[in-house]
Structure formats: structure tokens, C-alpha cells
Ligand SMILES: Nc1ncnc2c1ncn2[C@@H]1O[C@H](COP(=O)(O)OP(=O)(O)OP(=O)(O)O)[C@@H](O)[C@H]1O
């Protein structure tokens with residue numbers, strides 16, 4: 001069942017800035033959904049509309065069956081939001097910050113204490129909770145922000161750039177916390193990121209957005225499979241071996257050939273490898289080694305969006321993007 005459905009969701013800011021442009025998303029209940037895109041793609045604007053912080057210019061969305069425009073108050077009660085900018089108060093202790101959130105949502109004190117206790121354990125902040133937030137490291141602060149969004153036990157949690165500015169190690173620690181939260185609480189999590197590895201590691205499904213528009217949606221594996229497949233590189237003992245092999249494998253077109261190596265782009269190396277190894281073996285050729293490179297989400301992103309992160313300007317880019325889109329539709 002879809003817990004979130006957007007219908008031509010659009011936000012045009014003053015000055016005719018089309019931040020989100022006719023976005024149609026379907027997000028399944030109980031999943032982790034990633035919104036991936038470069039700076040300025042419209043990720044935060046989308047999150048702000050879905051969490052009723054701002055109103056769409058046109059289109060709408062249903063969140064757990066509630067209309068974000070007509071039933072914004074009801075929506076607010078069942079969602080948790082961890083915005084891109086830090087919201088906890090540096091002059092308060094961790095625990096005081098969380099109690100304030102509880103009060104804001106009218107969570108009864110005893111219940112709040114119980115929830116907060118459990119959440120602090122979940123992100124290993126029990127001891128730090130008694131200290132002022134101003135003394136926290138960046139990673140501790142982000143962990144506190146994360147659970148601040150959970151104090152009132154929402155059904156859906158929105159995380160806008162949950163690991164922005166953290167170092168690589170702290171980020172992967174944060175991923176474990178996020179996964180753990182999704183599993184123990186069985187909630188739906190929508191997260192935005194411009195870190196490709198992040199959505200790859202966390203999300204069940206993702207959408208790539210760019211300049212407010214949906215580029216493509218799917219599971220990380222689906223998106224990777226759509227993009228040209230695997231790169232298979234074979235090295236041979238001699239140039240003679242290689243040339244003979246290329247003749248035998250005439251139904252495979254190499255993308256690159258050097259003196260003793262040949263590179264092929266194949267849909268799935270698992271399927272194709274036996275079809276390559278067997279005929280060579282029959283002809284007495286044994287390549288020195290095979291190397292299989294799987295595409296990363298990075299490759300996928302570049303293939304769809306057709307430009308590097310972070311955002312660069314230029315019309316040539318959108319042309320490449322349209323070409324990629326056309327290819328996708330075929
Ligand atoms: N309040 C605003 N008024 C006018 N334009 C805005 C406003 N907020 C965002 N924008 C513009 O809308 C576009 C989308 O911004 P948004 O913050 O949604 O992108 P984002 O994908 O979250 O980017 P980032 O990765 O940098 O957080 C950008 O061009 C941005 O400059």
C-alpha cells in the first residue's frame with residue numbers, strides 16, 4: 001500500500017522559480033524511500049510541502065490518506081520531520097530539547113520520558129543527554145536531531161539530508177541508526193540526500209530528481225541494471241590468444257581493446273560469463289583473468305542526469321538528460 005502519493009505536486013517560488021515541477025511519487029508503507037538529486041534539485045521543497053511547512057502552488061499529495069492542503073493539521077500529527085537545518089537548542093541539554101518537543105506535541109510526561117529513554121538508547125546518547133547540546137560533536141548533534149523527530153511516535157519520518165556535513169565513518173554509523181529505527185519502529189522513512197552511496201545503502205526505492213522534475217524511480221538495483229549493465233574486462237596471455245578469442249566471441253562487441261585485454265559491456269555478467277568461458281575453453285584458450293565491474297549509483301546518476309554533482313549550469317546538460325530519458329523510454 002502507498003502511504004504517500006503526490007499528484008502533479010508543484011512549487012513555484014517568487015521570481016518564477018520552479019523548485020518542484022509536476023512531481024508524481026508513490027511511496028510504499030514501511031519502506032525507506034530516497035530522494036536523490038544535486039543542490040537545488042527541489043528535495044527540501046518537496047519535503048516541506050509533504051510535511052505541510054509550505055503550500056504547493058498547484059497539485060497536491062496524500063500522506064497516510066490525508067490531503068496535505070485540506071488536512072494539514074492531521075498530517076502534522078502523524079509525521080516527524082528532521083529538517084536540513086539544525087533545530088535543537090544549543091543552550092539546553094539533550095534531554096531538555098527532547099522534552100520540549102514532547103511538550104510541543106502534547107505527549108504526556110510519563111509517556112514522553114519512556115519514549116525519550118528508548119530513543120536515546122537507540123542512538124547511544126544516554127550519557128550525552130545530560131550535557132548541553134552546544135558541547136556536542138557534529139555526529140552527536142545529528143543523532144539528537146534524528147530522534148527529536150521521533151518523540152511523538154510518528155507513522156512517517158522525513159529526514160532532510162540526515163548526514164550532511166558528517167565524516168565518512170560517522171555517516172555510516174548514522175545509516176545503521178536509521179536502518180535500526182526503521183526496523184524496530186516499523187515506520188516509513190523518506191530521506192533526501194545528494195550522497196549517492198547513502199540512498200544506495202539505505203533506500204528500498206528511490207527517485208532521482210533534478211531541477212524540480214522526476215528523472216527516474218526504482219530500486220537501486222533496477223536503476224543500476226538499466227544503465228548499460230556490467231563491465232567485463234578479460235586479460236590474455238598473448239595478443240594471439242586475444243585475437244583468436246575475439247574471433248570466437250564474434251557475437252560480443254568489445255568496447256575497448258588493447259594489446260592483451262578486451263573490455264565488454266554486458267547486461268548481466270552472471271548470465272554472460274558461461275557463454276564466454278565455454279567456447280574459449282573448447283578452443284583451448286584460458287584467459288589470464290576476468291574482472292567484472294558493477295555500475296555504481298554514481299554511474300546511474302551521471303547517466304540519467306548527465307552531469308556531475310554538485311550543480312553546474314549549462315544547456316548542454318539538459319540536452320544530454322533528455323537523450324538519456326528517451327533511451328529509457330525505449
Ligand atoms: N524560499 C525560497 N524562495 C525562493 N526560492 C527558493 C526558496 N527555497 C528554495 N528556493 C529555490 O528552489 C530551488 C530548489 O531548492 P531546494 O532547497 O528545494 O533544493 P534541494 O534539492 O533541497 O537542494 P540542497 O541539496 O542544496 O538542499 C532552488 O533553485 C532554490 O534556490
Ligand SMILES: [Mg+2]
Nearest residue numbers: 043044045084
Ligand atoms: Mg535541501
